[in-house]
Amino acid sequence: MKRLKTGMAIAVATATIATSNLAFADDTVLQLYTWREQDQALFDYINENDLIPGVEIKTNVYNGAGEHETKLRIDFQTNRPDLYHAKAGTAWIQPWIDAGVAAPVTDLGINLDNFGDAALFGATAADGKIYGVPFVMQMQSILYNKAVVKKEPKNLEELEALFADLKSQGIVPLHVDGRDAWYLNQVLHETILAGMTSDEWSQKVVVGEACFTDDVYVDAMERFKSWQDKGYLNPTPLADDYGAMRTGVALGTSAMMVDGIWSATPASPMYEIDPSLELGYMAIPGASNKVYGFVDGHIAYNPNSEKKAAIKKVLEFYTTKEFSQLFADTVEAIPASTHKIKVEVDRVNQAAKLIGTNALPGLPFFTPALNGGEPTYQALTAAGLQELLAGKSTAREMAEKIQKTLNSQGYIGAANCAL
Template sequence: MTFKLRKIVLAATLATAGAMTALAGSAQAGTLTINIAFKGASQRAVWQQVIDEFKKAHPDVDVKPSFVDEEAYKVQLPGWLTTVAPDVVNWHNGERMAYYAKRGLFEDLSGDWSKNGWNTTYASTKEASSYNGKQYAAPTVYYSWGMFYRKDLFTKAGIGAEPKTWDEFLDDCKKLKAAGITPIAVAGRDAWTLAGWFDYLDLRLNGNAFHQKLMAGEVPYTDARVKKVYTTWKQLIDSGYFIDNSLSYDLDSAQPFLFQGKAAMMLMGTFITSGFPASVKPEMGYFQFPIIDAKVPTAEDGPVESLHIPSKAKNKADAHTFLAFVETPDIGAQLAKGLGSLSANSKSPEPEDPISKIGFNILANTKGGIAQFYDRDMTKEMADEGMKGMQQFISDPSKIDDVLAQLEQTRKRIYKK
């Protein structure tokens, strides 16, 4: 083969290879892979519905969703993010998001927040979506935590209005007890229900900024502010305001205290409303956890579900387009209804259910920040030890100092601070 002919063949080969690469690139650019964690058929169905609507709006994008059961998803996610990553994943905000952002595995979405006006519509969840001042999450839904109560039992005890302050709350507990009604049901066998009490007492006494430092292992458990959370909690226990032997009951076995009129209140997330018996539902009310210190900006627990673009995603352009599509008021409301939650978008239509409506307004108007809940705001190992400590405290409230000293040793070991 002559030199000239070799050059022509080589040029043709390179041109063909270049054309094929360009074709592969354009095909790849039009394929959007999305991995979704779900619990139950209804959750999968609502995500499929949203993806179908996106396809109609963007017919040029070939969407390939994969639906994975939530428990399996948790195990598989680290592998996806470090190898062949999908273009979009759903996950949780707070520490669980920061864990991957810290390792460079989630794309910085700060530009999307500015461009799409999310700083306003998702103002209450911005802090939980951020790591080191940058946003790595697009919030979808969350749910509210607050005090469920029996309206008829309040009336029976002569309580005319929901308590707004801690003093009013303590006064109502006193009235309920005098009327022969246990003020508060708690499911201490499920340690996470105790964590809800810790979160709210800490948020109301010390605020979310302090709470997040504690969750990040930056504050000693022997700090006087942490002890104040436990001493405030102890006052409720010493006054006999919780059901007896609360460590014997999990959530399923504690709720009947409320349903049967044996206890008047329970601190819990709005996800329990679907389990209320029809006969009791009209008597159930819901109010914001009372304000203890008016000087502390009011923060709430509102665990947030979110969407993320992995750093190793291949089709980031369409991934950003998909996030912008989902982060709208109508899609937010659609997801919230299908997932049994609340839309994180403050401009979404209010939910119809009365308790969900109260929860939506509490979270949408929160100025002091949204915490993700105790075991989502810190590392799993510390959360497990912390909740074990809460059960030890409930078992013997006089052992506050011992429990906190033990937790401080654990904090030093885990965080090496």
């Protein structure tokens, strides 16, 4: 295999764009649906170099997870696609299982020995079966524009002093996307937990031994709300979406945002705004001072496809060391496997180290026990943060609403957390 050099993803994409979706004459063409535009160069390279003999992957990239899910709902009715990128967590995959368009990869005999428990957890459904091959680890934290923030604060007091100084300069200290539910529950809420609760609480709450009404959780949400009350957030967070947030930080009119490491990759649109942009990242420096590390996605398949032999080849390739190295080189992101590879990008190495040594151990967002009923924990936290930012509830009221709803669904900790 002719391996890509680090940083060549954009060049490869440009060089192969004309032929990236043309199949060789005898190849089986598989339709793959994804929201991950940053992976296009990866598939271009796989196809151009015939790394999966007899198979051509035609990528269908949609603008964001929402459009991706809409296309899946529509096109599954006509038995497309063959493969699709799936978001991690029980809540995301269960509707597709119920619809009969997701199946365990073990049904195809895929060996997952080269993946750790944390990676496999993200692809595991409520029935305990694994519905995809994990391929990317992600990290959520504060991302900041290095041209604006020169020194990382070491605790909340230093962070808030920096907020005050930035505000006095007319710069938005922390830009928040208050419109998008996926951002509020997956990114903002969980990153607040990682920085400002505790390892002990996060591990206990997912098994019902701790409660959302505990002071450690309420205090974290009250501290976050105090930043809005002091003018440290963008003035109209409920009107600002994800694009507005990233644009503000890229331009330097906003200093920081809570976001995923994916925004710091070469494919991020932030670098179209400022090609010289430099982003740093750090945990919210609260009592826990942790980042939120998780499997962002796995590749799943349509069990109704008639191309299962080709599908199996793709899934098997995703489990190899060769794929992990190629993924790190082209996408400049952290592979989900345990294969030992050489990574030359400092940002990727630093993020991988933080995930390995300084990530919150409990992951409420992905826990089946919290997401088995309707509304799910994910839906409750998104709605709760919007009400908090709108001034319609206090942090305590938000916590009690989450806990009461979970209790009413038979949550494992209902007796312990009765209100």
